Amino acid sequence: MPINQEEFRPLIVAFCCNWCSYAGADLAGSSRLSYPADVKIIRVPCSCRVNPMFILRAFEKGADGVILCGCHPGDCHYSTGNYYARRRMTLLFSMLDYLGVENGRTRVEWVSAAEGAKFSATMNEFVEKIHSLGKNVRLGDLRCRN
Amino acid sequence: MQELIDRAKALLEDGTVRRVLGWKTGDLPYDPEPAYFETPESLKDFVYNGFCGANLSKYMIEASKLEGRTLVCLKPCDTYSFNQLLAEHRVDRDKAYILGVGCKGKLSMEKIKAAGIKGIRSVSGAELTDPAETLFFDTLYGKAEMPYRDAMLERCHVCRGKTHAVYDALIGDSKDTTDADRFDEVRRIEALSPEEKFAFFQKELSKCIRCNACRNVCPACSCRQCVFDSAKFDSAQKANADSFEEKMFHIIRAFDVAGRCTDCGECSRVCPQGIPLHLFNRKFIKDINELYGDYQAGADPTAKAPLTSFTLDDAEPNIVAERG
Numbered sequence: 001m002p003i004n005q006e007e008f009r010p011l012i013v014a015f016c017c018n019w020c021s022y023a024g025a026d027l028a029g030s031s032r033l034s035y036p037a038d039v040k041i042i043r044v045p046c047s048c049r050v051n052p053m054f055i056l057r058a059f060e061k062g063a064d065g066v067i068l069c070g071c072h073p074g075d076c077h078y079s080t081g082n083y084y085a086r087r088r089m090t091l092l093f094s095m096l097d098y099l100g101v102e103n104g105r106t107r108v109e110w111v112s113a114a115e116g117a118k119f120s121a122t123m124n125e126f127v128e129k130i131h132s133l134g135k136n137v138r139l140g141d142l143r144c145r146n
Numbered sequence: 147m148q149e150l151i152d153r154a155k156a157l158l159e160d161g162t163v164r165r166v167l168g169w170k171t172g173d174l175p176y177d178p179e180p181a182y183f184e185t186p187e188s189l190k191d192f193v194y195n196g197f198c199g200a201n202l203s204k205y206m207i208e209a210s211k212l213e214g215r216t217l218v219c220l221k222p223c224d225t226y227s228f229n230q231l232l233a234e235h236r237v238d239r240d241k242a243y244i245l246g247v248g249c250k251g252k253l254s255m256e257k258i259k260a261a262g263i264k265g266i267r268s269v270s271g272a273e274l275t276d277p278a279e280t281l282f283f284d285t286l287y288g289k290a291e292m293p294y295r296d297a298m299l300e301r302c303h304v305c306r307g308k309t310h311a312v313y314d315a316l317i318g319d320s321k322d323t324t325d326a327d328r329f330d331e332v333r334r335i336e337a338l339s340p341e342e343k344f345a346f347f348q349k350e351l352s353k354c355i356r357c358n359a360c361r362n363v364c365p366a367c368s369c370r371q372c373v374f375d376s377a378k379f380d381s382a383q384k385a386n387a388d389s390f391e392e393k394m395f396h397i398i399r400a401f402d403v404a405g406r407c408t409d410c411g412e413c414s415r416v417c418p419q420g421i422p423l424h425l426f427n428r429k430f431i432k433d434i435n436e437l438y439g440d441y442q443a444g445a446d447p448t449a450k451a452p453l454t455s456f457t458l459d460d461a462e463p464n465i466v467a468e469r470g
Contacts, residue, residue, distance in 0.1 A: 053398055056397060103466050
C-alpha cells in the first residue's frame with residue numbers, strides 16, 4: 001500500500017512508569033491488542049520522575065501530544081510517587097492551557113500492569129483526539145526545527 | 147524616616163546589630179537602592195519612602211552567613227518572603243533583627259512617566275509620614291502633581307493587608323491600598339480562546355531579553371544551583387534561539403516557585419521590558435487555592451507546601467480539560 005505523504009501522523013510521547021503502565025503496555029502487546037505506532041513510549045522509574053520540563057521538552061522537540069501513565073493512586077511502587085505527580089501535572093497542564101496550548105494535548109491516565117486493554121484503548125482514544133486537534137502548530141511555530 | 151534612622155542608630159550603637167540592611171539614596175530622587183550600613187554615621191544616606199519597593203528578604207540569605215545580627219527593614223509583604231525562606235532553612239531567624247516598616251503603597255516610576263511627568267528634580271508626598279494622597283513633583287518643566295493611588299505598583303492595588311507576618315519591632319503607619327482582586331486579570335485570560343491566550347502571551351513574552359532579573363530578584367528563586375545556569379539546558383543563560391525558549395524559561399521558573407511564591411510582585415516590578423510576570427505566579431496560586439485549599443506561602447513557616455504534600459483524594463489532572 002503506498003504511503004500517503006500528506007496524511008497527518010501525530011507524534012505522541014507517552015511517559016510510562018516502570019512498574020505498572022510499562023508492564024501494562026507489554027501486556028497490551030502480548031495480548032495482541034493494537035494501538036497506533038504514533039505513540040512513542042518512554043519508560044520512567046515512576047510517574048513522579050517526570051519533571052515538568054520533560055513535557056515541555058517533548059513539545060519543544062515536536063510532539064503533538066504528551067500522555068503520562070502511572071500506577072493507580074494508592075498502588076505506587078514507591079508508595080506515594082504518583083500522588084506528587086498528580087499535583088504537579090494538574091498544575092502544569094493548567095498552566096499550558098492558560099498559555100493557549102489546547103488541553104486535549106496533555107493527559108494523565110492510571111494504567112496498572114493488568115490493564116493491557118485499558119492501555120490500548122486509552123492510546124487509541126488519545127491518538128484520535130490528537131488527530132482531531134491536528135498538528136501542534138501553536139508550539140510548532142515556536143519549537144526548534146532541524 | 148528620622149524615627150527609623152534613630153532606631154537603627156541606637157541598635158547599631160548598643161551592639162544589638164552589626165549592620166543595617168535598608169535603602170540608600172540613589173542618583174535620582176526616585177531610585178533608592180538596597181544598601182548595607184555598618185556605622186551610625188553612614189546612616190545619613192538611609193532613605194525609606196514610597197519608591198523603596200525592593201524586597202530585602204532575599205539579601206538575608208547572604209547576611210545570615212555573616213557574623214552578628216543584621217537589622218533588616220521589611221515591609222508587610224516582604225515578611226511573607228522572609229517566613230518562606232525561614233521555612234526552607236535558607237535564612238537564620240537568630241541572625242535577623244526584623245524591623246517591620248509601615249507601607250502606604252509603593253510607587254511605580256513607569257506609571258509616573260506614563261502620566262507625562264518627566265524631568266523630575268524632586269518629589270514630595272512619598273515619605274512614610276505623608277498621608278499618601280497626592281504626589282508633588284518639581285520638574286524641569288515646572289510643577290506637577292498626581293494622585294498617589296494612580297502611581298502605585300500593580301501589586302499594591304491587590305495588597306493582602308498590612309500586617310507583618312514576622313518582626314522584632316514595628317515602626318511607621320501603614321495604609322490599606324487594596325482596591326482590586328488579584329485574580330481578575332487571570333480570570334480574564336482564562337476565559338479567552340486558546341488562540342487569544344496564545345496571542346496574548348506571545349506578545350508579552352516575546353519582549354523577554356533573558357536578563358534574568360526576575361530570577362535574580364525573586365526570594366523564592368534562590369536555589370544554590372539554578373537549572374538555568376546549566377550549560378546543558380536549552381534555555382541556559384543566553385539569548386533565545388527560538389521563541390519557545392522564553393516560554394519555557396518563564397513556565398519553568400513559575401513552576402519552580404509554585405507553592406512557594408508569596409506573590410510579592412518583585413518579578414514584574416524589576417522586569418525592564420514590563421512583562422506582567424506575576425500573571426504566571428498568580429495562575430499557580432489560583433489553581434492551588436481552588437484545587438488544594440487556600441494557601442498563602444509564608445503565612446505560616448511550619449505549614450506544608452502544596453507541592454510537597456498531597457491528599458488521597460486530590461483532583462485528577464484531567465480536571466483541566468473538564469473545566470474547560
